[in-house]
Amino acid sequence: MYIDQDLCERCMDCIPVCPVGAIGIEETKCARHFSFRVVIDYETCVECGVCRRLKKCPQKAIKQVEDIPYPRILRAAFSDPTFRHASTAVLGRGTEEMKTNDVKNEFTRDNVGFSVEVGRPGVGAYFRDLQKVTMKVVALGGDFASYNPVVALMDKSTGALQEEVLDEKVLSAIAEFVVPRDKALKVLADLVAFINAELESVATISVIARNEVDGGHAFLRKLKVHGKVHGYVPYPNGKVNLGIAALKGGKP
Amino acid sequence: MTHTLNRRGLDNGRPGEEICVLSMIHYQDRNEETAEAMRELARTIIAYGPNNIMGSSVGATPEQIIESAAASGVITAVFTDKDTVGRLVREIKTKDPGISVVLSGLFSDIHDICEYAGLTEHTSNYAVGISGNAALLPDHITLEIATQCGHGLVSRHYIQHVACRIAEGKMTAREGAELLSKPCVCGIVNKKRTEEILLKMAELTSFTEGHEINYAVRQKRKFS
Numbered sequence: 317m318y319i320d321q322d323l324c325e326r327c328m329d330c331i332p333v334c335p336v337g338a339i340g341i342e343e344t345k346c347a348r349h350f351s352f353r354v355v356i357d358y359e360t361c362v363e364c365g366v367c368r369r370l371k372k373c374p375q376k377a378i379k380q381v382e383d384i385p386y387p388r389i390l391r392a393a394f395s396d397p398t399f400r401h402a403s404t405a406v407l408g409r410g411t412e413e414m415k416t417n418d419v420k421n422e423f424t425r426d427n428v429g430f431s432v433e434v435g436r437p438g439v440g441a442y443f444r445d446l447q448k449v450t451m452k453v454v455a456l457g458g459d460f461a462s463y464n465p466v467v468a469l470m471d472k473s474t475g476a477l478q479e480e481v482l483d484e485k486v487l488s489a490i491a492e493f494v495v496p497r498d499k500a501l502k503v504l505a506d507l508v509a510f511i512n513a514e515l516e517s518v519a520t521i522s523v524i525a526r527n528e529v530d531g532g533h534a535f536l537r538k539l540k541v542h543g544k545v546h547g548y549v550p551y552p553n554g555k556v557n558l559g560i561a562a563l564k565g566g567k568p
Numbered sequence: 569m570t571h572t573l574n575r576r577g578l579d580n581g582r583p584g585e586e587i588c589v590l591s592m593i594h595y596q597d598r599n600e601e602t603a604e605a606m607r608e609l610a611r612t613i614i615a616y617g618p619n620n621i622m623g624s625s626v627g628a629t630p631e632q633i634i635e636s637a638a639a640s641g642v643i644t645a646v647f648t649d650k651d652t653v654g655r656l657v658r659e660i661k662t663k664d665p666g667i668s669v670v671l672s673g674l675f676s677d678i679h680d681i682c683e684y685a686g687l688t689e690h691t692s693n694y695a696v697g698i699s700g701n702a703a704l705l706p707d708h709i710t711l712e713i714a715t716q717c718g719h720g721l722v723s724r725h726y727i728q729h730v731a732c733r734i735a736e737g738k739m740t741a742r743e744g745a746e747l748l749s750k751p752c753v754c755g756i757v758n759k760k761r762t763e764e765i766l767l768k769m770a771e772l773t774s775f776t777e778g779h780e781i782n783y784a785v786r787q788k789r790k791f792s
Binding site: 331332333334335336337364366369370395397398412413414415416417418419420423431433434435436437438439440463487488504507508511512515516517518519520521522523524525526527529530531532533535536539543548549550551552553554555556557558559560561562563564 | 571572573574575578579580590592593594595597626657660661664665666667668669670671672673674675676678679682685687688689690691692693694695696697698699700701702704705706711714715719720721722723724725726728729750751753754
């Protein structure tokens with residue numbers, strides 16, 4: 317994304333809309349007077365497209381290059397939710413996680429899923445930060461979800477990402493994996509401590525568990541107790557798959 | 569809607585304030601039959617009058633929203649009334665669309681809705697907070713709006729800019745909430761709750777004096 321200086325009238329209305337603060341002022345000095353221009357910092361911009369979609373610029377001075385080169389295109393893929401990921405054909409962050417679990421049954425009562433979204437909320441992160449997490453997941457014995465666009469960039473045996481992507485910055489990217497249920501709380505404690513100590517950016521950690529047969533939240537009760545010792549508090553709100561897809565045709 | 573679970577500010581003391589509804593077709597099940605089921609499901613959701621819905625930020629008509637849901641295999645909306653969602657879910661269950669439906673909100677609200685609709689929770693996604701370099705985060709009130717967009721598209725600077733405009737009497741909180749709902753392409757910013765938060769922000773001097781709040785306005789003053 318860039319600002320066409322021939323069109324920009326320097327109204328600055330676009331400045332606050334950028335989620336990562338990439339739009340700013342660049343001072344320019346002439347011999348006699350002081351001036352400025354509005355610019356998008358190429359390194360900070362994550363190509364999320366908000367500035368252009370909001371149509372804040374009456375002059376249409378905010379523009380996108382015709383073809384964003386690789387690996388920079390990954391910024392758009394992981395930051396612009398209107399972008400459909402090539403590896404998974406899913407919009408947004410490119411993963412279905414538990415949203416379709418009543419069809420795919422990836423998360424069972426024997427395992428627990430984790431979703432670590434690096435860069436969220438609204439901070440952004442480099443893939444090198446995500447790599448710290450993916451390598452830690454390997455060390456913790458996590459089994460990566462295969463249907464996630466991060467996996468296409470990664471050596472699953474080590475968690476290492478492709479070298480050329482490490483300096484690309486995105487709004488967020490998600491590492492998803494499962495562990496056996498009896499190891500889940502230990503993994504969570506290690507992850508929280510690791511991320512607090514090692515990440516340059518921030519991350520949200522979420523936990524996916526099958527409900528009990530009666531719909532009960534047994535694992536949430538465990539999290540509440542465990543969190544008191546390990547420095548986190550589960551939110552009172554969350555996301556629940558209602559199992560409606562599994563009803564079709566009388567399937568259990 | 570991957571991260572609606574990480575929304576800040578919901579409280580068991582204020583039940584029914586906000587429930588997001590999402591439906592998604594599993595990628596291996598995308599075909600004309602499921603696309604038609606999604607059309608019908610989108611029609612049903614629209615009929616129950618959500619506070620916000622996918623496509624509304626770009627001014628899409630109901631027909632465009634329905635077709636977009638069928639083409640993309642996903643629809644998202646947010647409601648501000650638990651009873652309405654209960655009736656909606658019961659109707660969806662009766663229609664048996666064969667595609668996944670997810671609710672996001674207080675677990676106690678979702679449980680009540682499940683009971684009303686004759687369902688049991690299948691799989692849950694729990695948030696355990698934000699870890700890492702917390703110094704990079706904005707204040708907790710700004711986060712209550714920013715986290716309403718799971719994709720992180722509602723800028724903290726924009727939120728603070730809008731709050732300042734409200735404090736200056738240059739726009740209403742309702743207009744501000746409308747503006748802040750636009751970056752969220754999933755249409756799940758709760759405009760009613762956002763309006764209430766903006767009013768709180770506008771009243772706080774910490775947001776209207778000396779804060780990073782009005783970044784653009786300060787820049788304008790500096791250079792004009």
